[in-house]
Amino acid sequence: xxxxxxxxxxxxxxxxxxxxxxxxxxxxxxxxxxxxxxxxxxxxxxxxxxxxxxxxxxxxxxxxxxxxxxxxxxxxxxxxxxxxxxxxxxxxxxxxxxxxxxxxxxxxxxxxxxxxxxxxxxxxxxxxxxxxxxxxxxxxxxxxxxxxxxxxxxxxxxxxxxxxxxxxxxxxxxxxxxxxxxxxxxxxxxxxxxxxxxxxxxxxxxxxxxxxxxxxxxxxxxxxxxxxxxxxxxxxxxxxxxxxxxxxxxxxxxxxxxxxxxxxxxxxxxxxxxxxxxxxxxxxxxxxxxxxxxxxxxxxxxxxxxxxxxxxxxxxxxxxxxxxxxxxxxxxxxxxxxxxxxxxxxxxxxxxxxxxxxxxxxxxxxxxxxxxxxxxxxxxxxxxxxxxxxxxxxxxxxxxxxxxxxxxxxxxxxxxxxxxxxxxxxxxxxxxxxxxxxxxxxxxxxxxxxxxxxxxxxxxxxxxxxxxxxxxxxxxxxxxxxxxxxxxxxxxxxxxxxxxxxxxxxxx
Amino acid sequence: xxxxxxxxxxxxxxxxxxxxxxxxxxxxxxxxxxxxxxxxxxxxxxxxxxxxxxxxxxxxxxxxxxxxxxxxxxxxxxxxxxxxxxxxxxxxxxxxxxxxxxxxxxxxxxxxxxxxxxxxxxxxxxxxxxxxxxxxxxxxxxxxxxxxxxxxxxxxxxxxxxxxxxxxxxxxxxxxxxxxxxxxxxxxxxxxxxxxxxxxxxxxxxxxxxxxxxxxxxxxxxxxxxxxxxxxxxxxxxxxxxxxxxxxxxxxxxxxxxxxxxxxxxxxxxxxxxxxxxxxxxxxxxxxxxxxxxxxxxxxxxxxxxxxxxxxxxxxxxxxxxxxxxxxxxxxxxxxxxxxxxxxxxxxxxxxxxxxxxxxxxxxxxxxxxxxxxxxxxxxxxxxxxxxxxxxxxxxxxxxxxxx
Numbered sequence: 048x049x050x051x052x053x054x055x056x057x058x059x060x061x062x063x064x065x066x067x068x069x070x071x072x073x074x075x076x077x078x079x080x081x082x083x084x085x086x087x088x089x090x091x092x093x094x095x096x097x098x099x100x101x102x103x104x105x106x107x108x109x110x111x112x113x114x115x116x117x118x119x120x121x122x123x124x125x126x127x128x129x130x131x132x133x134x135x136x137x138x139x140x141x142x143x144x145x146x147x148x149x150x151x152x153x154x155x156x157x158x159x160x161x162x163x164x165x166x167x168x169x170x171x172x173x174x175x176x177x178x179x180x181x182x183x184x185x186x187x188x189x190x191x192x193x194x195x196x197x198x199x200x201x202x203x204x205x206x207x208x209x210x211x212x213x214x215x216x217x218x219x220x221x222x223x224x225x226x227x228x229x230x231x232x233x234x235x236x237x238x239x240x241x242x243x244x245x246x247x248x249x250x251x252x253x254x255x256x257x258x259x260x261x262x263x264x265x266x267x268x269x270x271x272x273x274x275x276x277x278x279x280x281x282x283x284x285x286x287x288x289x290x291x292x293x294x295x296x297x298x299x300x301x302x303x304x305x306x307x308x309x310x311x312x313x314x315x316x317x318x319x320x321x322x323x324x325x326x327x328x329x330x331x332x333x334x335x336x337x338x339x340x341x342x343x344x345x346x347x348x349x350x351x352x353x354x355x356x357x358x359x360x361x362x363x364x365x366x367x368x369x370x371x372x373x374x375x376x377x378x379x380x381x382x383x384x385x386x387x388x389x390x391x392x393x394x395x396x397x398x399x400x401x402x403x404x405x406x407x408x409x410x411x412x413x414x415x416x417x418x419x420x421x422x423x424x425x426x427x428x429x430x431x432x433x434x435x436x437x438x439x440x441x442x443x444x445x446x447x448x449x450x451x452x453x454x455x456x457x458x459x460x461x462x463x464x465x466x467x468x469x470x471x472x473x474x475x476x477x478x479x480x481x482x483x484x485x486x487x488x489x490x491x492x493x494x495x496x497x498x499x500x501x502x503x504x505x506x507x508x509x510x511x512x513x514x515x516x517x518x519x520x521x522x523x524x525x526x527x528x529x530x531x532x533x534x535x536x537x538x539x540x541x542x543x544x545x546x547x548x549x550x551x552x553x554x555x
Numbered sequence: 556x557x558x559x560x561x562x563x564x565x566x567x568x569x570x571x572x573x574x575x576x577x578x579x580x581x582x583x584x585x586x587x588x589x590x591x592x593x594x595x596x597x598x599x600x601x602x603x604x605x606x607x608x609x610x611x612x613x614x615x616x617x618x619x620x621x622x623x624x625x626x627x628x629x630x631x632x633x634x635x636x637x638x639x640x641x642x643x644x645x646x647x648x649x650x651x652x653x654x655x656x657x658x659x660x661x662x663x664x665x666x667x668x669x670x671x672x673x674x675x676x677x678x679x680x681x682x683x684x685x686x687x688x689x690x691x692x693x694x695x696x697x698x699x700x701x702x703x704x705x706x707x708x709x710x711x712x713x714x715x716x717x718x719x720x721x722x723x724x725x726x727x728x729x730x731x732x733x734x735x736x737x738x739x740x741x742x743x744x745x746x747x748x749x750x751x752x753x754x755x756x757x758x759x760x761x762x763x764x765x766x767x768x769x770x771x772x773x774x775x776x777x778x779x780x781x782x783x784x785x786x787x788x789x790x791x792x793x794x795x796x797x798x799x800x801x802x803x804x805x806x807x808x809x810x811x812x813x814x815x816x817x818x819x820x821x822x823x824x825x826x827x828x829x830x831x832x833x834x835x836x837x838x839x840x841x842x843x844x845x846x847x848x849x850x851x852x853x854x855x856x857x858x859x860x861x862x863x864x865x866x867x868x869x870x871x872x873x874x875x876x877x878x879x880x881x882x883x884x885x886x887x888x889x890x891x892x893x894x895x896x897x898x899x900x901x902x903x904x905x906x907x908x909x910x911x912x913x914x915x916x917x918x919x920x921x922x923x924x925x926x927x928x929x930x931x932x933x934x935x936x937x938x939x940x941x942x943x944x945x946x947x948x949x950x951x952x953x954x955x956x957x958x959x
Binding site for chain 1: 576577578579580581582583585586587588589590591592595597598607608609610611615616617619620623626628629632634635638651653654
């Protein structure tokens with residue numbers, strides 16, 4: 048009996064025949080995520096475990112037969128993070144229970160396969176929230192995926208990225224023993240998972256943003272916050288297309304409105320013009336759009352405080368911008384004063400940006416930069432797009448940013464990329480330009496987050512890591528994954544002996 | 556040998572056009588749960604919820620399979636059919652889709668490909684054959700469609716011999732299922748009591764072909780469609796009303812292009828009555844009961860741009876205290892019977908229905924009401940299986956009681 052067949056039988060003995068498959072059409076169904084350029088990849092088998100213990104047993108079998116494994120949450124990933132050519136694909140979405148909502152101490156314990164939409168909806172019934180609501184694909188994306196990608200999302204201006212609300216995890220290490228550990232306060236076997244730091248070094252951090260390379264997250268302990276009852280949204284359009292002014296205004300908003308800011312997004316002029324052109328119900332006369340649009344969402348526990356925040360925002364913005372309504376370009380848009388939060392705003396909003404014209408999908412280049420770097424980054428990005436105009440895939444539109452998203456302290460996410468068709472004829476061109484643009488961003492000091500395969504490899508290619516760092520990384524991985532089985536290919540790491548520096552691209 | 560292109564090989568999918576390859580795989584069709592939507596969404600795919608839940612059991616996986624077929628990486632097979640047919644084509648996935656894809660239409664095309672390739676579900680073959688040979692999918696003598704008429708204490712017109720502008724199309728399930736014939740009987744009695752001039756086909760009534768369309772047997776569908784066209788033409792009818800959600804959707808949307816020359820209007824009986832009662836200011840007696848309402852997919856998500864969400868609720872609110880379930884209207888959970896699931900996978904259909912009944916029990920209502928004999932049948936089976944205190948009833952039966 049071949050190795051794979053033996054492994055299949057053993058795993059089947061653990062999780063039952065219903066939750067393991069090697070049928071071709073099943074492999075096809077799992078062969079891609081929201082991938083703009085990767086070829087379809089077929090796993091050797093797909094499993095749907097229901098518990099940490101089952102995951103642990105699968106890991107032991109994978110180690111016994113030396114079969115690679117890739118964990119998969121909601122499968123909403125764009126960067127080749129949770130597909131595998133061969134090996135075992137672990138679909139973790141059966142692990143979707145809420146184990147505890149601790150209202151007294153503001154934390155919860157959930158299985159990592161629950162979606163953000165499901166968790167946030169349950170919490171809302173109790174007047175609670177996770178603050179940051181996970182990625183823009185939160186109807187589908189799981190908590191585990193959000194942690195593995197250190198993702199930002201709705202609420203990030205105030206509450207930070209997803210790992211910032213994480214108090215610890217339960218994780219199955221990919222070692223031959225399939226070791227299960229808990230981190231954060233839960234590392235103390237007598238303690239509840241109510242805080243992250245103090246018991247030991249912050250081993251939770253080892254698994255945050257690891258793109259599934261260090262362990263298989265099965266449970267997460269998350270901070271909770273009371274739902275803030277009063278929210279208001281305002282739009283402003285800048286009088287001119289000036290990114291120095293964008294930086295100045297973001298700085299003042301952060302300095303003066305502080306915690307009142309829930310989300311601040313800047314839509315560049317070109318993006319707004321593009322969106323306006325796609326609107327179905329256009330007004331007869333549209334104002335000339337002169338600069339980027341600020342979308343500012345403030346929140347407060349008291350309506351009077353909310354008014355103060357709005358007044359502060361108005362004072363900051365009034366000299367360089369005027370109040371704007373989306374109705375000026377889209378008659379179906381809601382007026383700011385009638386705006387009410389709903390999850391579709393947080394989730395479908397991003398979907399539309401990822402694929403404005405399906406099936407074209409964004410070769411995403413979302414990355415963080417300090418806000419003071421925005422003018423320089425905009426310039427460099429535009430120069431790159433002009434220089435390599437002819438090398439982008441056919442019909443592709445490359446934007447410096449679809450949105451600039453203010454994060455805590457003084458950093459922001461430049462949400463952007465260029466769109467491409469995932470077809471054989473375009474794949475090589477798309478992949479080449481994608482990596483090239485990512486390397487540019489790494490070299491001007493950009494920090495990416497959902498790394499998957501495309502971005503983690505580009506960071507290596509840009510020569511960002513020191514040899515000491517890479518050795519440390521390999522040592523850490525070897526400690527948890529001695530047989531190098533979990534999520535290979537990321538960071539151009541194919542085994543422990545391979546020299547990843549051979550992948551550096553120096554000619555640029 | 557000349558190799559066929561995908562366009563030649565998959566002509567049913569090709570007819571749909573570029574939409575078959577437009578899914579970006581975001582996965583919102585898996586289980587979008589949203590407290591903030593109106594009505595709230597609590598999950599999406601009932602098929603995924605009650606099976607092993609691998610990707611092909613919900614929208615994204617099916618779309619990816621279609622992509623792989625189109626790219627020549629995968630072949631149609633009986634194994635594939637086993638999964639593709641475990642979907643009631645309720646189109647909740649379409650409702651969740653940020654890009655407004657019409658998933659059910661694509662699934663039906665995929666099923667048509669499976670049938671053409673000889674990979675259709677064995678369980679559906681006798682059903683669709685009976686539809687062509689016996690004019691009903693239940694493999695029964697079509698003469699039995701007269702049985703419910705014989706229980707009426709008044710005479711009804713029999714089209715096409717007797718002429719009337721309005722035809723009541725009972726549908727095979729209501730006409731041939733002893734436990735459900737009360738729907739047809741109540742409908743006729745209500746129409747009679749309201750003084751509406753109408754006719755029925757009785758044993759000449761031909762199945763609308765819904766199950767053939769949903770299961771991909773387009774030859775069987777076309778066969779009954781042509782027979783119906785002939786019959787409608789011969790009858791000279793101007794308006795058809797039907798109490799079956801499946802017949803309603805099929806006649807209204809799938810027959811649309813074929814009935815253009817006859818200029819016939821199609822209504823669900825509830826839609827017709829809602830209008831009639833408003834126009835004639837008919838008083839309905841409040842029956843002093845509590846009810847909850849189950850939206851059939853065929854009159855809801857699958858009814859195109861004119862779903863019947865408000866009409867049944869307006870009537871129910873007049874005759875009872877209506878207590879809504881958690882998932883309603885476009886977010887309503889499917890009963891699990893449609894798309895050939897009841898015939899092909901009766902245990903799965905029953906499991907899905909049991910979930911819906913448990914959701915209905917939360918309302919503490921006495922009756923669960925619907926306007927589809929097929930939902931009636933599956934939910935009724937679930938009530939029995941669960942030994943639930945709920946009672947299944949069709950809205951038309953309640954309207955009849957409220958007119959006495």
